[in-house]
Amino acid sequence: MKKMISQATIDRLPLYFRTLRLFEDEKIPIISSDELGRRLDITPEQIRKDLATFGQFGRKGIGYDVHDLKEKLANILGLHKHWRLAIVGVGHLGGALANYVNFASLGFSVVALLDINKKVVGTQVNGIKVADVTRLNEIVAKDEVDIGVITVPAQEAQGVADLLVASGVKGIWNFAPTKLNVPATIPLINEDLSIGLSALSYYMTQE
Amino acid sequence: MKKMISQATIDRLPLYFRTLRLFEDEKIPIISSDELGRRLDITPEQIRKDLATFGQFGRKGIGYDVHDLKEKLANILGLHKHWRLAIVGVGHLGGALANYVNFASLGFSVVALLDINKKVVGTQVNGIKVADVTRLNEIVAKDEVDIGVITVPAQEAQGVADLLVASGVKGIWNFAPTKLNVPATIPLINEDLSIGLSALSYYMTQE
Numbered sequence: 001m002k003k004m005i006s007q008a009t010i011d012r013l014p015l016y017f018r019t020l021r022l023f024e025d026e027k028i029p030i031i032s033s034d035e036l037g038r039r040l041d042i043t044p045e046q047i048r049k050d051l052a053t054f055g056q057f058g059r060k061g062i063g064y065d066v067h068d069l070k071e072k073l074a075n076i077l078g079l080h081k082h083w084r085l086a087i088v089g090v091g092h093l094g095g096a097l098a099n100y101v102n103f104a105s106l107g108f109s110v111v112a113l114l115d116i117n118k119k120v121v122g123t124q125v126n127g128i129k130v131a132d133v134t135r136l137n138e139i140v141a142k143d144e145v146d147i148g149v150i151t152v153p154a155q156e157a158q159g160v161a162d163l164l165v166a167s168g169v170k171g172i173w174n175f176a177p178t179k180l181n182v183p184a185t186i187p188l189i190n191e192d193l194s195i196g197l198s199a200l201s202y203y204m205t206q207e
Numbered sequence: 208m209k210k211m212i213s214q215a216t217i218d219r220l221p222l223y224f225r226t227l228r229l230f231e232d233e234k235i236p237i238i239s240s241d242e243l244g245r246r247l248d249i250t251p252e253q254i255r256k257d258l259a260t261f262g263q264f265g266r267k268g269i270g271y272d273v274h275d276l277k278e279k280l281a282n283i284l285g286l287h288k289h290w291r292l293a294i295v296g297v298g299h300l301g302g303a304l305a306n307y308v309n310f311a312s313l314g315f316s317v318v319a320l321l322d323i324n325k326k327v328v329g330t331q332v333n334g335i336k337v338a339d340v341t342r343l344n345e346i347v348a349k350d351e352v353d354i355g356v357i358t359v360p361a362q363e364a365q366g367v368a369d370l371l372v373a374s375g376v377k378g379i380w381n382f383a384p385t386k387l388n389v390p391a392t393i394p395l396i397n398e399d400l401s402i403g404l405s406a407l408s409y410y411m412t413q414e
Contacts, residue, residue: 007406008215014405039386077405078412092303099299102384102401108408147407171411173404177309179246187410191403194309196396197380198221198284199214200354201315203394204378205285 009050013077014106015040016047020070032063079107086112086145086169088160089152090120090130093175097149098125111143116152133163140167147171154178216257220284221313222247223254227277239270286314293319293352293376295367296359297327297337300382304356305332318350323359340370347374354378361385 019039023031033044033051040047051057051069054076058064074080085103087094090113097103098110114133115121121132131139139145148164150157150172157176164172171187174180182188226246230238240251240258247254258264258276261283265271281287292310294301297320304310305317321340322328328339338346346352355371357364357379364383371379378394381387389395 006215008213010406010409011402013409014399014402017405041386076409076412078408079405081408081412083408083411092299092306096299096303097400100400102399103404106401106405108401108404146411147404171407173407179248187407189403189407189410191400192221192309193304193307193398194313194315195218195221196398197310197315197354198224198286198313199217200378200380200394200396201285201288201290202217202220202283203396204290204353205283205288 005053009053012042012046012050013073015042016050017070017073017077017079017106020064020066020073023066024070028066030063031066033058036064081146082107082109083146083171084109084111084144085147085149085173086110086114086136086140086143087149087151088114088133088136088164089150089156090115090123090125091151094149094151095125097151097175098128108147112139112145114139116156133160136163137167140164140169145169147173150174150176150180152176212260216260219249219253219257220280222249223257224277224280224284224286224313227271227273227280230273231277235273237270238273240265243271288353289314289316290353290378291316291318291351292354292356292380293317293321293343293347293350294356294358295321295340295343295371296357296363297322297330297332298358301356301358302332304358304382305335315354319346319352321346323363340367343370344374347371347376352376354380357381357383357387359383 019036033047037044037047057069085108087097087110098113113125113128113130114136115130116133120130123130148169150160152160154176157178158180161172161180161182165182165186172182174190177192180188226243240254244251244254264276292315294304294317305320320332320335320337321343322337323340327337330337355376357367359367361383364385365387368379368387368389372389372393379389381397384399
């Protein structure tokens with residue numbers, strides 16, 4: 001299933017997933033796109049269009065089966081796979097990510113932390129001992145790491161990306177503000193915290 | 208200028224801005240949408256469409272004036288306004304944001320840190336002393352805070368949002384994984400670090 005699906009649509013799927021999980025907790029069996037939209041401030045038309053991209057889920061005039069749609073979204077997003085993360089660069093941001101509770105609730109777990117700084121190596125963050133980055137290959141194999149998270153300074157990021165690719169990770173999540181070159185077979189997501197802040201600035205400027 | 212412009216378009220503007228700034232540093236006076244697209248892995252058609260939303264910037268067959276377009280994007284995004292941020296909740300994530308260098312490069316500055324925890328109040332993070340959250344009103348006025356950043360646990364986030372609105376901030380950037388109610392006059396951006404991770408999971412699942 002390789003279709004061109006917009007990034008914006010893919011970014012909305014975890015929101016739908018989490019809201020459906022809340023509905024399930026509230027013992028609500030069926031919901032309409034109107035109700036889902038109200039919870040999320042997204043138009044029902046947008047929700048129906050997004051979901052239709054992946055198949056025929058709801059029933060006209062009835063709505064979506066909450067459990068069923070939640071499970072299907074989890075499958076589409078690969079959330080059942082319990083991906084294992086290694087964070088390279090245990091500074092402020094790496095430390096924050098190691099403690100970020102939302103990941104666990106979506107089935108991701110941080111299993112390894114690595115740093116180059118001798119003062120950081122050997123310390124514990126959220127119960128995980130920080131290892132020396134020279135041990136990356138060994139740790140990716142031993143801890144069955146799927147995803148490498150890059151939270152080092154920009155000038156070190158490409159080097160870390162190369163090490164991660166060589167170590168056999170299946171995907172890279174990059175927080176360093178630089179464009180990385182990785183093989184096309186390794187999915188790469190670049191995260192930039194200043195995008196949201198710039199969007200806020202935009203809306204504040206329109207007021 | 209209140210038009211319906213998609214979030215995806217607004218999210219791409221800071222990428223264009225930063226890339227233009229790099230071109231300017233490299234003393235490149237004119238660039239085409241092809242060159243800009245190559246740097247960013249975005250199609251030239253998408254770039255032309257995004258920019259056309261805001262006016263007639265480039266010249267057909269010639270390209271965009273780098274300095275001119277960069278300044279226009281800064282104006283559209285409000286980056287000349289030098290917004291001042293207060294971070295409420297100085298845990299791991301709040302501490303990481305207080306140290307995040309990308310903000311300063313876009314003209315944002317963190318001017319205040321607040322927390323409820325007596326052990327954290329009075330400590331210094333990146334040269335800023337953490338104040339008690341009960342002093343929020345006073346600090347927003349004295350430090351001319353524009354943007355309140357919420358990095359407290361989900362169950363405390365609405366209370367903090369109410370305090371921020373009452374204190375007179377002009378916008379809210381929320382990292383707590385919960386939907387906040389704020390007046391429609393206060394722009395609100397909800398940040399969720401697990402969205403990018405879920406997108407990565409999606410792409411890894413399609414491999």
